[in-house]
Amino acid sequence: xxxxxxxxxxxxxxxxxxxxxxxxxxxxxxxxxxxxxxxxxxxxxxxxxxxxxxxxxxxxxxxxxxxxxxxxxxxxxxxxxxxxxxxxxxxxxxxxxxxxxxxxxxxxxxxxxxxxxxxxxxxxxxxxxxxxxxxxxxxxxxxxxxxxxxxxxxxxxxxxxxxxxxxxxxxxxxxxxxxxxxxxxxxxxxxxxxxxxxxxxxxxxxxxxxxxxxxxxxxxxxxxxxxxxxxxxxxxxxxxxxxxxxxxxxxxxxxxxxxxxxxxxxxxxxxxxxxxxxxxxxxxxxxxxxxxxxxxxxxxxxxxxxxxxxxxxxxxxxxxxxxxxxxxxxxxxxxxxxxxxxxxxxxxxxxxxxxxxxxxxxxxxxxxxxxxxxxxxxxxx
Amino acid sequence: xxxxxxxxxxxxxxxxxxxxxxxxxxxxxxxxxxxxxxxxxxxxxxxxxxxxxxxxxxxxxxxxxxxxxxxxxxxxxxxxxxxxxxxxxxxxxxxxxxxxxxxxxxxxxxxxxxxxxxxxxxxxxxxxxxxxxxxxxxxxxxxxxxxxxxxxxxxxxxxxxxxxxxxxxxxxxxxxxxxxxxxxxxxxxxxxxxxxxxxxxxxxxxxxxxxxxxxxxxxxxxxxxxxxxxxxxxxxxxxxxxxxxxxxxxxxxxxxxxxxxxxxxxxxxxxxxxxxxxxxxxxxxxxxxxxxxxxxxxx
Ligand SMILES: Nc1ncnc2c1ncn2[C@@H]1O[C@H](COP(=O)(O)OP(=O)(O)OP(=O)(O)O)[C@@H](O)[C@H]1O
Ligand SMILES: [Mg+2]
Numbered sequence: 001x002x003x004x005x006x007x008x009x010x011x012x013x014x015x016x017x018x019x020x021x022x023x024x025x026x027x028x029x030x031x032x033x034x035x036x037x038x039x040x041x042x043x044x045x046x047x048x049x050x051x052x053x054x055x056x057x058x059x060x061x062x063x064x065x066x067x068x069x070x071x072x073x074x075x076x077x078x079x080x081x082x083x084x085x086x087x088x089x090x091x092x093x094x095x096x097x098x099x100x101x102x103x104x105x106x107x108x109x110x111x112x113x114x115x116x117x118x119x120x121x122x123x124x125x126x127x128x129x130x131x132x133x134x135x136x137x138x139x140x141x142x143x144x145x146x147x148x149x150x151x152x153x154x155x156x157x158x159x160x161x162x163x164x165x166x167x168x169x170x171x172x173x174x175x176x177x178x179x180x181x182x183x184x185x186x187x188x189x190x191x192x193x194x195x196x197x198x199x200x201x202x203x204x205x206x207x208x209x210x211x212x213x214x215x216x217x218x219x220x221x222x223x224x225x226x227x228x229x230x231x232x233x234x235x236x237x238x239x240x241x242x243x244x245x246x247x248x249x250x251x252x253x254x255x256x257x258x259x260x261x262x263x264x265x266x267x268x269x270x271x272x273x274x275x276x277x278x279x280x281x282x283x284x285x286x287x288x289x290x291x292x293x294x295x296x297x298x299x300x301x302x303x304x305x306x307x308x309x310x311x312x313x314x315x316x317x318x319x320x321x322x323x324x325x326x327x328x329x330x331x332x333x334x335x336x337x338x339x340x341x342x343x344x345x346x347x348x349x350x351x352x353x354x355x356x357x358x359x360x361x362x363x364x365x366x367x368x369x370x371x372x373x374x375x376x377x378x379x380x381x
Numbered sequence: 382x383x384x385x386x387x388x389x390x391x392x393x394x395x396x397x398x399x400x401x402x403x404x405x406x407x408x409x410x411x412x413x414x415x416x417x418x419x420x421x422x423x424x425x426x427x428x429x430x431x432x433x434x435x436x437x438x439x440x441x442x443x444x445x446x447x448x449x450x451x452x453x454x455x456x457x458x459x460x461x462x463x464x465x466x467x468x469x470x471x472x473x474x475x476x477x478x479x480x481x482x483x484x485x486x487x488x489x490x491x492x493x494x495x496x497x498x499x500x501x502x503x504x505x506x507x508x509x510x511x512x513x514x515x516x517x518x519x520x521x522x523x524x525x526x527x528x529x530x531x532x533x534x535x536x537x538x539x540x541x542x543x544x545x546x547x548x549x550x551x552x553x554x555x556x557x558x559x560x561x562x563x564x565x566x567x568x569x570x571x572x573x574x575x576x577x578x579x580x581x582x583x584x585x586x587x588x589x590x591x592x593x594x595x596x597x598x599x600x601x602x603x604x605x606x607x608x609x610x611x612x613x614x615x616x617x618x619x620x621x622x623x624x625x626x627x628x629x630x631x632x633x634x635x636x637x638x639x640x641x642x643x644x645x646x647x648x649x650x651x652x653x654x655x656x657x658x659x660x661x662x663x664x665x666x667x668x669x670x671x672x673x674x675x676x677x678x679x680x
Contacts, residue, residue: 038408046410066432066460066476069467073579076546080570080577090413098416100470116410130413 006172007165014161022157030146037141038113041133045115049131052078052089053117056129060121068093072102088112088132094125111135173357177377180355181290188248188293195248198240206237249296257292258284258319261299265317272307275314284321291376294352295319295328301345302330302372310334312369326358326378331371336364349374422476425458429651432460433468433481435581436503436550437636439605441481443667448654457651462581465550469495469639478644479651482637484550495639500655502670505554505632506620507613508588508598514538517614520559526595527565529574534593542575543587543596551597554632558615585610597632604668622670636669 059074060067075089087109091099112132119127210233217226251260258280265276286292299317306315312334319328340346346362349372353360358376365371431441438459445457463471465482472480473493480495483503491497507518514536518526525531526542534540544566545551556563569575578584581602588594588610595613600620603610612620615632624630638655640648654660661671 035408042409063461063463066463066467066471069471069474069476070463072466072548073464073546076548077577077579080573092413092416095420096414096417097419098413102466112412113409114412116413128413130410132412 006168006175010164010168014164018157018161021160022153025156026146026149026153029149030142033145034138034142037138038135041113041135041138042115045113045131045133046117047115049115049117049129052091052131053119053127053129056091056119056127057121060119060126064122068097068099071099075101087134088114088130090130090132092128092130094127099127109134109136111139113138177357180357181288183355184290184293184352188290192248195244198244198247203237203240203244206233206240209233210237246300252292252296256286257295258282260292260296261317261319264296264299265303268303274303274307274312276303277314277316279316279318279320281320284319284326287326287378291326291356291378294356294376295326295374297352298328298349298372298374299330301349305345306330306332306334306370309340310336310370321378324378326376328374328376329371331365332369333367334370335368336370338364340370419474422474428456428458429479429648430458430460430477431479431481432463432471432477433639434465434483434550434636435462436483436505436599436601436634437481437500437669438462438581439599439602440501440503440636440664440667440669443605443663444655444660447660447663448651451654453651453654455647455651464548464580466490466548469493472639472641472644475641475644478640478648480639482639483634484553485635486637486639494642496642496645498638498640498652499672500636500638501664501672502625502633503636504600504620504622504625504630504668504670505551505597505634506600506603507595507615508603508608509595509611509613510541510588510592511609511611512538512592513540513595513611513613515613517617517619519616520562523559523615524561524565527562527569527575529569529572539593541591541594542569543584543591543594544569544575544577545584545597546577546579549597550634551599551632554634555597558631599668601668604666622665622668625670633670 055074055078056067059070063070071091087107089101091101093099109132111134113135115131115133117129117131118125119129121127210230213226213230213233217223217230220226249260249264251263254260255263261280262278265278268274269276287295303315303317306312310332312332315330315332317328317330319326321327340362350360353374353376356376358374360375361373363371363373431445432438438461441457441459445459448457460477465480465484468477468480468482469486469490470493471477472495481500482497486495486497507523514534522531526540532540547570552563552566570577576587578587578596581599584596584598585602585606585608588596588598589608598610600612602608603612614620615630618624618629620630620632625633638652645652656672664671
């Protein structure tokens with residue numbers, strides 16, 4: 001009915017965008033924090049390396065040849081002055097040979113951020129100092145921030161995605177109902193046109209033939225053959241009127257659903273001898289024309305099925321509205337076969353209900369009568 | 382339709398990843414490369430390089446002067462003190478021909494394969510600024526000074542205890558003489574109660590310049606450098622070479638020489654002098670006890 005599935009179309013379009021937006025939100029803040037903090041740690045490490053380098057320069061100038069053997073005292077002094085306090089200190093001499101520092105067992109760290117300083121003493125490059133800062137607090141902080149922003153990102157993604165999805169779902173349901181109503185309206189219009197054609201075409205022709213026959217009878221006098229012909233013509237005209245009436249019930253538009261149904265039930269009872277009990281809520285008010293027509297057609301078909309198949313003496317027709325649903329129920333005291341054959345009537349009922357967004361159900365009652373229940377939505381559009 | 386959407390997303394995604402990689406790479410210097418292999422050093426083959434423990438450095442200088450005065454070859458060059466540990470490592474690397482040690486070698490140091498020779502004993506004393514108004518201290522007073530309980534001498538002069546760094550072997554000598562002093566000193570380091578000096582030269586300077594200052598210091602340095610410091614008695618015993626020999630003064634250190642075996646031949650002539658009677662006299666005159674006799678296998 002609908003050319004494409006709006007929800008699916010939207011999902012395909014929107015989901016990548018929503019995921020990208022949530023992803024950017026998730027990544028941006030922790031990444032910025034991480035980079036800024038990493039830079040800070042780096043600069044701190046560098047400043048310490050420069051500081052160690054300055055102390056080292058003094059040592060080198062004091063002992064140009066043997067300074068590299070006196071480093072444990074330098075590091076002890078720096079530590080005592082509270083200037084070390086870093087997880088890693090590495091010093092290489094000008095030849096790139098590591099200088100022993102005796103800083104004790106190194107405490108294990110998972111990640112290091114290095115800061116470097118070059119030491120120039122006695123007019124030449126004498127040593128390189130590396131200070132490694134522990135990156136664990138950085139990762140920890142980043143993880144905490146990422147967790148917080150993950151929650152935010154998921155919430156934002158859910159809002160960005162679910163709200164439009166819900167609106168689209170509602171819109172799609174409404175469109176489906178509207179299209180169903182449109183189809184039914186077109187169908188009703190078709191029927192009315194056929195009824196008009198029957199009435200104005202074949203009906204007028206038959207009526208004209210009947211009048212001519214009357215004139216003929218007057219001229220030649222009554223005869224058995226003419227009487228037969230007149231009876232056949234009368235039957236054909238009555239049948240045609242019935243058909244036209246069934247195709248386009250004029251009562252519905254004029255009287256409204258409640259009174260049209262009352263009238264139909266009465267007429268049907270008189271015509272067939274079936275007792276039809278009615279419980280029709282008189283305060284239904286006017287409903288969308290498609291819904292009214294559907295109800296009327298369904299009652300028509302259900303009553304005609306009861307007379308044709310049920311062998312029932314009584315039938316019940318109930319119509320009521322609760323909140324946004326119209327409930328129509330028709331049952332009889334006849335006998336239903338355990339598995340009813342499929343004609344055109346019951347599938348037609350189901351199709352009407354479906355087009356309007358409604359549902360149908362058939363139940364065999366304990367006394368073996370059949371109950372047809374139809375629910376139609378009448379939510380305000 | 383969807384292909385368009387994908388393309389639109391790929392561009393900023395790829396850009397962000399590249400940007401992040403670049404930024405992450407930027408924040409930090411490259412880590413230190415692995416150390417280059419250490420080379421055997423030999424700064425100046427025409428001289429004999431000696432250095433290490435500050436306790437023995439003044440004596441080594443006196444010996445070198447005497448060696449030069451009698452025209453000994455090769456000339457002996459004594460380096461500024463770099464501590465026993467530094468002396469041992471420098472000797473192992475060949476940066477020094479003879480390393481000076483004032484404590485027994487650690488197991489790691491022994492594993493370096495150096496030849497170890499006895500080089501006499503030095504005497505550790507309590508040295509004080511001349512303004513200090515006492516002739517001596519008791520063990521209890523020394524403990525009270527370390528613990529910060531005693532801040533003045535009886536006449537009201539402030540008492541300023543100066544500490545050497547943890548690794549200093551004079552500390553070990555004091556530990557032997559005064560029970561409980563080690564713990565008191567560790568506590569003092571932790572609480573930064575007293576000033577800490579990291580070299581003998583710095584200690585000498587601080588003792589000389591600070592009113593009321595006192596601390597452990599080698600007698601040899603005071604005598605041979607003629608430092609204007611007061612030497613205090615401990616529990617009534619006056620430090621002297623005789624009292625060390627008799628065992629009454631317990632603060633003294635075994636002195637050692639260490640050398641790579643391949644450098645011993647170059648040092649042989651100077652070592653013969655070091656074990657001579659002439660050097661023994663110089664030892665005593667400088668406030669040190671000479672080694673008893675050249676050891677077996679000494680050149
Ligand atoms: N009220 C009823 N009681 C008993 N059987 C029924 C009842 N309504 C329907 N049936 C059974 O269900 C079958 C299918 O009904 P349906 O209205 O679809 O077709 P139909 O009435 O046979 O033919 P038509 O296409 O003309 O309506 C019927 O043939 C009949 O057997
Ligand atoms: Mg039927």
